[in-house]
Amino acid sequence: MSDGRKRRLSGCPIDYALDFFGDRWTLLVIRDLLFGGKRHFKELMESPERIASNILTARLKKLEERGLIERRSDPDNRKQVIYTLTDKGRDLAPVLVEMVRWGGRHDPNSLCPKSVVTRLTRDNERLLADMRAGMADAVRTVKARARR
16 A cells, blocks of 8 residues: 555455554644644643654644645644644534443543533434535635645
8 A cells, every 4th residue: 555554454444544643643743733722732731631742743644635625824823733623624513422422421531511412412413514614714715825
């Protein structure tokens, strides 16, 4: 394979997904970009799980190589980089929403309010549509500012 990944032994979609997300840090970085509104390395470092900088660097590189995020210069501060999810990365929203719903229902220590879990269960499609619209607006704004 040209991108350095191992050759998969099956055509199983779960095997394919695990090849992308086989560790907790990758999904937590995606979570922060998707739900947390984080865009800079420093913001990602401030997550409560306390990811090490070398791990974060490796995950961001992996996500960029696999087409899930884009990296560009911050138009307000050229010394900083902005990370944004691509369409492929934003397609993970329903997966992460389901993980929030499942974890919120079954984790006795979850900080996710029960009202959110209930809404995710009852009004999932509407919530995802609202999220996609908001993410698309944010991406357009970043791209427009980068062109200035």
